[in-house]
């Protein structure tokens with residue numbers, strides 16, 4: 700009986716048929732089933748690699764574009780800075796004289812538009828021509844001073860960046876007329 704089974708299995712292995720339920724008839728099917736799965740996995744890996752390459756190329760292109768944009772912005776900023784310097788004003792004054800006085804029924808700063816250039820060490824010399832103290836406040840520069848009556852008060856401005864316009868007010872009297880500080884771009888003398 701054993702011999703017959705062996706013979707049948709040999710026959711099955713030779714292609715006589717898989718009807719006898721022996722191992723030999725099933726063996727050839729396994730490598731055949733594994734091969735398509737391996738091919739599919741290989742194809743997926745190729746696709747993934749291709750996608751990764753595309754992404755890397757796109758990232759490199761974006762980085763290059765960003766670099767070009769940054770260079771262009773730097774150039775524009777440099778040009779704007781040199782243009783401002785070219786248009787800047789030379790200021791030969793040591794201090795700008797200002798008055799706070801009463802005109803008619805109103806207390807006001809004269810001039811009402813104070814002009815200085817950007818930079819450090821700008822000074823205002825403010826004479827209070829009234830008989831009471833007045834304030835001098837520039838909220839945009841966090842500057843606040845009190846001007847005693849009948850005397851000259853020197854107010855040193857913080858480093859200024861222009862062009863810019865700041866509001867000026869008297870923190871002691873709301874009806875005191877407001878004024879303006881105009882900061883022009885500066886150009887060093889001799890340029």
Ligand SMILES: [Cu+2]
Pocket residue numbers: 806832833834869870871872875
């Ligand atoms: Cu006042």
